Amino acid sequence: MSSELALTCRHCEIVRYGEIPVLGYDQFADTVARAISDGDRLVALFVQPEERAEHRLFAISTVREEGSLRICSTLVGNAYPSLTLRCSQAHWFEREIAEIWGIEPQGHPWLKPIRFEAAPVGITEFFSVPGADVHQVAVGPVHAGVIEPGHFRFTCSGEAVLHLEISLGYQHRGVEQALRGGPTPRTIHYMETLAGDTSVGHATAYCQNVETLGHCHVSFRGMVLRSIALELERLANHAGDLGALAGDVGYLPVAAHCGRIRGDFLNLTAFLCGSRLGRGMARPGGVAFDLDEDQLEVLQQKLDQAFADVSMTAQLLWDTPSVVNRFEGTGILTTSQCLELGIVGPPARAAGVEQDVRLDHPSDVYSFAQIPVSLWHTGDVFGRAHVRWLEIVRSVEFIRTRLITLHAEPVRASVKALEPNAISISLVEGWRGEICHVACSDGDGRFRWYKVIDPSFHNWAGLALAMRNQQISDFPLCNKSFNLSYCGHDL
């Protein structure tokens, strides 16, 4: 967005609601489209109702290599010319807008519900290819494993997948709608269950927003403990994913060991706060639990043990040519596709896109201590596995260093009443990628609205592209290498 038209801000900074520019639609579309073509990435595009009967369309983008965000808005009626035609990153966002608010992005190439809020779920027109040997394979919503529901429609020619269409919405439970008017005692629990395996990530993003609007300064110890919980969440999930990838190519020793090691990391989180998924740890103002010297010592020892185990196991994976051979060249998502679609997290980094909220938009303890960005260049299953492994190494190193620099102080500060008529944007690098929460307060300091964007929201389209020209039998492997959230998407 050209800077004179959009408001430039940082995340975790109070922005007066009234100061967000309201542009004419053409100006808005030009601003957003130009910014994206200049290298910005669209973080969020959403509509919220104004106090009058109007709807306001907001766009937030991240400025490459500057650590700042640009925000602008426009008022829309029942329809507006689609932005997707000018930038692909708006594709999914505009489908969401059309579904929730009934506002039509005119000319949108594939306008269908993504959560089936009002229509019967899954009943929609699927992408089709004419031809005698072309057939469709439909999978889900109930899958063969113990996983979340979603529907996949493969259009195939023989074994080759021409296109995969992903139809979600089965987990839709109306969270964003229920967040209005908060915070209430239930709000933090909504945050921790937006995506259960990212409880700490989403709770941290929420805490940062409440702390920003509530003028609260978290103590260093509070920040460190919160970041440790966040990194443990990453460790558990990455270790589990390496095991699942090994399982999908039939290398069972690593699958078995990683399943156990993942549990060891989950137990470390339970050691912090009693919950294996980190429920109850991150709270506005810091964290709910402290560790004494002995407990820190135990944490260190257990972490070292789990890391030794995961290192030995991962080495087995890289040393087995048949595994590496199956990973390499499978499910490629190219660098240019990642940039075009605005892919976040490990799938982007696996294709060489240097992008990590901990580096680009540091907050909490990441402002003081940097974790190197884990990059690879192939964009295939191997790349996504390797990036996960690099992140495991670096997260463990990060936690170790943090544990020796702690000094005694309270771990939780008090939060004042929320600043009225303000918004706060909070970004967190969850284990799947960039989590974005936008909180907007009303005149009484309650949530006028609250917007959540899980990394999966950006990345599902990437999985569809990665599957093109793959064998259909490679789908489980490709799917696992992304490991996206259904509930985080469906909300």
Added chain:
Amino acid sequence: MFKALLTRWKFGNRTIGFPLEAPVLPERFLGRPIIGPEPCGENCAKCFEVCPTTAIEIVERHPTVDLGRCLFCGECQQACPAGLIRFTSNFSLAANKRSDLLVRHDAEQKLVEKLHVEMLRLFGRSLRLRQVSAGGCNGCEVEVNVLGTIVYDLGRFGIQFVASPRHADGLLITGPVTENMRLALQKSYEAVPDPRVVIAVGACAISGGPYIDHPQAHNGAASQLAVDLFIPGCPPHPLTILDGLLRLLGRMPAERISRL
């Protein structure tokens, strides 16, 4: 190959001894609460006010906790000025009847009773379950999946998760049953041959959990089907799930049946 064997040897046997041995739980784990015998202070409703899911009711000046709604956040324990609610490390939480999930100051815990004779003959040694994720946050699925790892090794009890409901003896349901999953759940249930068991895992599947009364969800599996086993938690610890399943199948060793 040699390295894989070496790793296997170094890691050793990792399967826990439960149910024969008492398991080790994290120190901060919150299990079944107990409620002190004294009455609450006059007009005190502090626990009720902080509870995110109205799992607490104050009946004749005594708090009652509904484990089916409880998210085990511990807020009530911290809020109670008289310290009447205290969470213990007791991880045996499952019950056959919804009403057995109410924790009162004057009632004993009613543990899961095993299936009746005919069902036990069919399922006691071999139970195959189809898991249906009916909304929710994936937290319960995560913990159900853990049962398949070498640590819990569910297979040693003859319990297995299968791909098709037609191969299953019952459903294990997680999530509040979103409107968008209602039909899929119903179809999965109908595809399971009779007799079948239905197990609801987690606060969502029992009562709707954090999504109680949302228009997009249905307040749990019991709103759609008759449930044989309720396993509370948000999400339940894998041991809680395993404990419930073993008791239902009459597979809990005698010395653990009475001891909590």
